[in-house]
Amino acid sequence: MTAFILKRLAIAVPTILLLIVFSFLLMEAAPGSPFATERGVPPAVLANLEAKYGLDKPLIQRMGIYIYDVVVNFDFGPSFKFKDRTVNDLIAQGFPVTLTYGFWSFVVAVAVGGTLGVLAAVFHNSWLDYLAVGISIGAQVLPNFVMAPILVLIFTLWLGWLPGGGWRGGQIEYLILPVIALSTSYMASIARITRSSMLEVLNAGFIRTARAKGLPMRRVILRHALKPAMLPVISYLGPAFVGMITGSVLIDVFFSTGGIGQFFVNSALSRDYSVIMGITILIGTLTVLFNLLVDVIYAWIDPKIRY
Amino acid sequence: MKRRTILSMTTAAVLALGLSPAHAATVAEGDTLAENQTFSYRLLDQFPTLDPQLNEETAGSHVLRQIMEGLMTQDAQGNLRPGVATDYEASENNTVYTFNLREDARWSNGDPVTAQDFVNAWRRAADPATASPYAWYVELTQMKNAAEIVAGEMDPSELGVEAVDDRTLKVTLTKPVPYFPAMTSYATLMPIHMPTVEEHGSDWTSPENYVGNGAYMLDELALNEYFKLVKNPEYWDAENVIIDEVTGLIINDVNQALTRYESGEYDMLEPLPAGTYPRLKEERPEEAKSVPRLCSYYYAMNQRPEGPPELKDPRVRRALSLAVDRDIIVDQILQGGQQPGYYFTHNATAGFEPPEIDYANWTQAERDEKAKELMDEAGVDGLDLKLIYNTDENHKKIATVVSQMWKQKLGIDVTLSNMEWSTYLDVRREGNFDIARVAWCGDYNEASTFLDILTTGQEQNDGKWSNEEYDKVIAESKTSGDPAANYKKAEEILSEDMGIIPIYHYANTFLLNPAIKGFPMENVENNWYVKDFYRVAN
Numbered sequence: 001m002t003a004f005i006l007k008r009l010a011i012a013v014p015t016i017l018l019l020i021v022f023s024f025l026l027m028e029a030a031p032g033s034p035f036a037t038e039r040g041v042p043p044a045v046l047a048n049l050e051a052k053y054g055l056d057k058p059l060i061q062r063m064g065i066y067i068y069d070v071v072v073n074f075d076f077g078p079s080f081k082f083k084d085r086t087v088n089d090l091i092a093q094g095f096p097v098t099l100t101y102g103f104w105s106f107v108v109a110v111a112v113g114g115t116l117g118v119l120a121a122v123f124h125n126s127w128l129d130y131l132a133v134g135i136s137i138g139a140q141v142l143p144n145f146v147m148a149p150i151l152v153l154i155f156t157l158w159l160g161w162l163p164g165g166g167w168r169g170g171q172i173e174y175l176i177l178p179v180i181a182l183s184t185s186y187m188a189s190i191a192r193i194t195r196s197s198m199l200e201v202l203n204a205g206f207i208r209t210a211r212a213k214g215l216p217m218r219r220v221i222l223r224h225a226l227k228p229a230m231l232p233v234i235s236y237l238g239p240a241f242v243g244m245i246t247g248s249v250l251i252d253v254f255f256s257t258g259g260i261g262q263f264f265v266n267s268a269l270s271r272d273y274s275v276i277m278g279i280t281i282l283i284g285t286l287t288v289l290f291n292l293l294v295d296v297i298y299a300w301i302d303p304k305i306r307y
Numbered sequence: 308m309k310r311r312t313i314l315s316m317t318t319a320a321v322l323a324l325g326l327s328p329a330h331a332a333t334v335a336e337g338d339t340l341a342e343n344q345t346f347s348y349r350l351l352d353q354f355p356t357l358d359p360q361l362n363e364e365t366a367g368s369h370v371l372r373q374i375m376e377g378l379m380t381q382d383a384q385g386n387l388r389p390g391v392a393t394d395y396e397a398s399e400n401n402t403v404y405t406f407n408l409r410e411d412a413r414w415s416n417g418d419p420v421t422a423q424d425f426v427n428a429w430r431r432a433a434d435p436a437t438a439s440p441y442a443w444y445v446e447l448t449q450m451k452n453a454a455e456i457v458a459g460e461m462d463p464s465e466l467g468v469e470a471v472d473d474r475t476l477k478v479t480l481t482k483p484v485p486y487f488p489a490m491t492s493y494a495t496l497m498p499i500h501m502p503t504v505e506e507h508g509s510d511w512t513s514p515e516n517y518v519g520n521g522a523y524m525l526d527e528l529a530l531n532e533y534f535k536l537v538k539n540p541e542y543w544d545a546e547n548v549i550i551d552e553v554t555g556l557i558i559n560d561v562n563q564a565l566t567r568y569e570s571g572e573y574d575m576l577e578p579l580p581a582g583t584y585p586r587l588k589e590e591r592p593e594e595a596k597s598v599p600r601l602c603s604y605y606y607a608m609n610q611r612p613e614g615p616p617e618l619k620d621p622r623v624r625r626a627l628s629l630a631v632d633r634d635i636i637v638d639q640i641l642q643g644g645q646q647p648g649y650y651f652t653h654n655a656t657a658g659f660e661p662p663e664i665d666y667a668n669w670t671q672a673e674r675d676e677k678a679k680e681l682m683d684e685a686g687v688d689g690l691d692l693k694l695i696y697n698t699d700e701n702h703k704k705i706a707t708v709v710s711q712m713w714k715q716k717l718g719i720d721v722t723l724s725n726m727e728w729s730t731y732l733d734v735r736r737e738g739n740f741d742i743a744r745v746a747w748c749g750d751y752n753e754a755s756t757f758l759d760i761l762t763t764g765q766e767q768n769d770g771k772w773s774n775e776e777y778d779k780v781i782a783e784s785k786t787s788g789d790p791a792a793n794y795k796k797a798e799e800i801l802s803e804d805m806g807i808i809p810i811y812h813y814a815n816t817f818l819l820n821p822a823i824k825g826f827p828m829e830n831v832e833n834n835w836y837v838k839d840f841y842r843v844a845n
Contacts, residue, residue, distance in 0.1 A: 031734070032729025032733050033732075033733070035440060037440070037732070038732070042443045044457045045439075045457060048435040048439075048459070052436075082356060082530075083509075084512045093529070148563075149566070152566050153566060164572065166556070252531065256532050257532065258530055258531040258532035263530075266531075269727070270729065
């Protein structure tokens, strides 16, 4: 197992390096400049700006310096737009926010979605099954850009129970709406995957054997069925978790949470090169790590998988 | 004769300044102040910085006007009033200005605000090491050696500004700039507390380090979420400042902003979602406002050698302009109190006399008739034009109706091409278009801020239209005793030759809680100072 993890880590490093190089080149190829404005910047002022941010150097040299700074110093450089901030500052501010609401969305999605899925499978074709499937389809067809305004309309404008946006350090009342809006569609997917996977497992031979032995249903499900039924769910959860903790652009834009998604979009639009790169690398690295984690969990859960 | 006029104008200015009341908020008779004196407003986007010399955005300027103070500020009508300076004297030819600073001006840490703080700030703005995106603003003031310093050819200490003593600031310009004092109210020329900058580096702008000299202090700041300002007890006029706390909420989504306003969360929503003004005006007549805003919207026509040859014919340019029915654009598309534009300078610009533009008074049928005639005269048949604009609902609607008007009336085929903002700026600068949407906002409230950009060789002259006579009239305005006459003449030349197609003059629409009083409705630059506001009890 250790050898497997080491091997995977060894592949992860060049993957991330390639990601850096390709993102850098893509960004370079995009038209526009971080310093462009409606009025246009006079050449002397532009030259000073380019000198300050090192854009006057040739591409290869810039990329070399950038990779060195990122890898050796863990320094993503200054933001081009937020002139008195570094990318590290922006990530340090935005990422904890996203991590918080992302984590709670994940917990809610797994807890609710998993429970619904298991119940639907165990009480297959009962009213409980139909209810669970109904809820999950309903949640699936309501994308978060529809959910969010509806939630705000109901809970902020009509009922006045919850604030319609803001974060204020992650106080619970500011957390609720973003978590509901973000977790709903994930919850629906988890419920669906869990249900079908559980149904398959419940029909498998070893479950029939367990029940034939006279084991109580509760025990059959918890001890024997749940673990194998979780496999497809786990492969879904890895990327889903990264997706949630690296932020939903919509949640940030809509609820003014100050999370990383808003920085990501804004930086792309304003060509804030260093911020685009920093966040891309962050998301890329997390994706690679969580895929690795999913593989490890797989090996641990399923004795059939050997590395 | 000329000299005397300027001199007497200047004397008048000094006198007026000496007399004008210095207080901040003046509570109208019969108004009862509310218990909680707070003001909160919505921002579309996060301002990137609160460093006055690095700021380049409107959102940042709004906040800087609360937490910093320049030599001059503006009153509710946009007129100049004393800020840190109590008054100033201008030399005969408007090239040397001497500002007298008030004795009681203090930084938020208690240090006195001195003339040297302005010298430091202005040098810093021009210094290539600072790399301020607004370094050109210092050049625009015509301050001595500014251009050379920005270009890295001279040391920043050579800038034409000196602290004669702690209370006297002397500025030397290379050319006469009669509106120089007005330019000192802008963020780039606000003072700076250098010891703070030196101690904290770029981190000096965080709330725990910030030292400002405005009526408010930065208290909390969470990027893309909100910020909070509190009253600055060290401010020289603090006793007349009524609002204690200012909150800015960054709400990017327009509809969400409206819902949160409707839930009573904050006091001012600006700008309104496109097309919602008429409905909101009906539903909330007390709250929905439309005020002129110092920006003009126009179409530039590519006059570069590689541009379409037909557009080099003034008759074709005129035909294109005549065929645009501006009333449809302002009344049916924008619907927010915008004014149809038949000339470039915004109609509400201070001291601007509207030019006489013949077709402005014609009916649209007459214009269309004339446009067809002109096209026939020019012998143009079957023209194909590429119109570019940046992706935006209103730009799209305007481009669509204009292209329809040209198609139906003149038989011109127009290809619409929309691009995302940064790409669009690139394409426009490179001149890769036939017609381009452009908007220009005044840097200061005087017609030259508009008209200057259409002179030959200006970076911002996107269509590269060039007219000798126009250039001459504008050059003369700089030393003229009556620049308004030159501006009027320049507009008439521009219209005669149809260098651009003016479309409309901006208005700013917003919702304002009626409990907030003292908001400057007549300041066309839409500059507001919360120290002038107060909240009345409902």
